[in-house]
Amino acid sequence: MLTIENLHAEIDGKPILKGLTLTVNAGEVHAIMGPNGSGKSTLAYVLGGRPGYEVTQGSVSFRGKDLLDMEPHERAAAGLFLGFQYPVEIPGVSNVQFLREALNAQRKARGEEPLSGGEFLKLAKEKAALLGLDMEMLKRNVNVGFSGGEKKRAEMVQMGILDPAFAVLDETDSGLDIDALRVVGEGINAIMLSPEKGVLLITHYQRLLDYVKPDKVSVLAAGRIVRTGGPELALRLESEGYDAVMAEAAA
Known part of the structure; x- marks a missing residue:
């Protein structure tokens, strides 16, 4: 469904992604974990088509089409959804x-x-209703005056309404308390778990993966995927940290 080959990308002339290769099949949840500055959000922005992020090498195929050749609105119409780490306010x-x-x-x-x-x-x-969000909240200005948890719930409602074929979720668990995390996780499952859909779930922590079970987990470090495994890899990262896994991958 999504195939990334040798992707290089930079911002303001600074290389961030340095040969990233990744495949996410239909019906699959693929989690991306990695330390700060590894390129996780850059990957999300490049896939979404955010201005300022320049692809210098490599390719991205989405549902058999060249994703990098599409404008952001064309990517959305083709079925790609990007969930932001920090949803913006629109007064x-x-x-x-x-x-x-x-x-x-x-x-x-x-x-x-x-x-x-x-x-x-x-x-x-x-x-x-699926996300436990009062309809009165949807009558308010986009994210204005919302708490962190309310913003993420509203974004998941947006995903449910748009019903994408593929979701790139950039640290959706950021800023969520335990109850909100559970609701958002259950919402992702209800909206996106389907044999015809795919999810690229970018996160720092194992806790979201307790609710949204990944099929694969990859470690992104220094702009590249350095290790891929099953859900047990996330548990190991939680207990041992990134250094041990990255050192092992470099050996």
Whole structure:
């Protein structure tokens, strides 16, 4: 579903990704873990098409198409969703307005009919209930005045409404307390666990993986994947830290 080959990327002339190779198949949750500064968020931004991140070498194929040749809105319409570590605030724009416009823009790009106001509200209520988010929250401006946990829940509601084929989730567990972590984890499972979908889950910690069970875990260090294993690798990283695993991979 997603194939990354020898990916090199830089920002402001500074190389960050240095030959990253990774494959995520349909029906798979692939967790990426790594120390600070290893390139995890850069990988997410490159996949999402964020300006300022320049790919200097390599390729990314998404559902058989050249992802790097698409504009960010084209990637979204093709089924790619990017969840941010720090969701942004958009004053003056309500969540409901933002989400309906985003969904109908994607439907139009795919040649589908737009949802009416009533149809959209029914869908929004269903997805908000799934994440334990009051519909009144969706009537407020996007993320304005939201706590960290509320922002992440609102973003998961957005993912549920857009119903992507593939989600890149950049440290979705950041800033979440135990209860919010459980709700968000259960929401990811309900929305994305499907034989036709895939998830690239970027995280620092094992705790989210207690709720969203990965099929594979890879360690990203110095811009490259240095180790890939099963869920037990995350447990080892939690108990031993990154140094031991990276030293072993370098041997």
